[in-house]
Amino acid sequence: MELSRKLAGHGVEVDFVNTEFNHVLVMEAMAGKGAIPDGIHMLSVPDGLGPGDDHADIGKFVKDLPAAMSGRLEEMNRSRKIKWVIVDVSMSWAMEVATTAGARVASFSTYSAAVFALRMNLPRLIEDGVLDESGNVKGQGNIQMVPPIDPAEIPWISLASTSAPERRRANIQNVLKTNLSMPLAEVVICNTSMELEPDALALLPNALPLGPLVAPTSRPAGHFLPEDLACLA
Template sequence: MVTATTSPPHAIVIPYPAQGHVIPHLELAHALVDRGFTVTFVNSEFNHHRVLAAMADTTATTGLLGRIRLVAVPDGMEPGEDRNNLVRLTVLMAEHMAPRVEDLISRSHAETDEPITCMMTDYSLGTWTLDIARRTRIKSAAVWPASAAVLASLLSIPKLIQDNIIDSKDGSALMQGTFKLSPDMPIMHTAHLAWNCIGNHQGQDALFRNVFGCVRAVEKCDLLLCNSFLGAEEATFAQFPKVVPIGPLLTGERRGRAVGHFWRPEDDACVSWLDAQPARSVVYVAFGSFTMFDTRQFQELALGLELCGRPFLWVVRPDIVHGDVHDYPPGFLDRVGGAGGRGKLVAWSPQQQVLAHPAVACFVTHCGWNSTMEGVRNGVPFLAWPYFADQFVNQLYICDVWKVGLRAEADESGVITKEHIASRVEELMSCASMRDRVEAMKKVALESLKEGGSSHDNFDMFVRAMKE
């Protein structure tokens, strides 16, 4: 095995090719560089080009971030294919990315004076990345970029099968209802198991096989890391002691450095507008990189933001509406935009900077884990509006466990109405006890990252293990 005694520590970092995974893995790469590592950061070609396009031009021309080298490998999908089809993407990556990653590691050993000595792989790629680490005899850590509770549900798949809660073939629910992984952990719903709420049922069995394969694969790695902190999920970490919390990773806080976004942030437009707003007055609305709306729900959201009577900053991603047509309600843009309007619409935002701004009062969110952690560590209460995958469990934490947010609830037709949105926003803005709870969580999160804090000490332990 190549070790730090014969060469400087050199990590290869491989995220799953989705923005919510690339961002925390790139922050992990920066943190490793801070501790003396060289990093090779491997993206799919498609996402590599998106990250470069969102970076400063001077950095994008080189593909270098100090001691981080950005590398692209093909994911096996054709140009123009729908990369939101996560089932197909996951299957193709194992076939097309694996041999190139293994060749990259092998060539570093044969041809360079800084051979790759360790791997940080996204947990969701573990079926093939951890086999490569074993064959090339380098240390490895699997990184779970979401909540420990969702990771616990994956690690519990054998028991869920044994207890006849899920089907062994495709993971589908054999019982409709709720269950607990341990007496002290939150109640979970069978329909909200991550593999049961990604896309449609086509390819469900293949997706579940990959998920189940990752459970077996992580037994081969040296460490299993989680982007959470002890105070957020103490019961889960007690029940699953092999999961090591190192979060919340400070995603988005490295100003002037690439953080993994796929769209160029409109920094000046967002921040200068926020600077002109009163303290704790702005409703911030952002739904991540995957959430899609139909036209009716999109319009109800627009009208709800108008109806709430508060200034709002709304991130309207270019592809957020099915069909890519932003069909705003008649006259909406004229009423809320312009010099006298209360609304600011942008295609993307520097979210960490926005949530840290004193003008922001609440966060209407899809409950992605990065967004959840960013909201918590900035002390901002949530209107929780999940879309898919782990986001339903994250909503449960936000609303029922931590009690730092409210649910956005659909009516009998499945639509979250403008009246409901406005009412929930008003309730959030006026609830002092909820703000006190999220401020208390913020304090715990930040304490965990300081020297002597649990996440800080865990990260140091991880660094030592990878350097040995």
């Protein structure tokens, strides 16, 4: 939403497409606060889950989402004559939908350039024996990236508890699968700046740093929960 606000501020018409479930949460968070500027059109499509399904079940969500959304997204792109599609990296399957509909594609990394570089190097880490394809840590020592990182702290491993190996494997397999679509993106928009991450950005030849994107304190930009500002101290 913060990126959409920036684009709208430059006169770009933005269709903000969300799942129906998240759309309701976003609209409730923004209701009455004047947080949707002119030029942003809030749209939604079904996510393939039923009323009783757990939307926090990432494995099921990732598995069902492309089939549920692809047709609607392609129809939307064609009917609205969309020129560019910006796709969150975790939804990279949508890049294929966009290119099929004749749009140009940019990928959007909401996290740091260092984590994005780590994501793109995940196949190499498996090939070098640091991890296996289920996300089990095999190697010793830190990964020499920017900054050095303990393999156990790789986000797609640490997000799943040690008691949930199937979820950890699903996370890793999803990253490997979505990485295959990354070459479709002409540019990777990164929520960072050259001053913050010059070394990490150097690892991403088609990166475009446009951050950090910060929500205006006077007009919340659609966060699900209030920000906890205690960390800033």
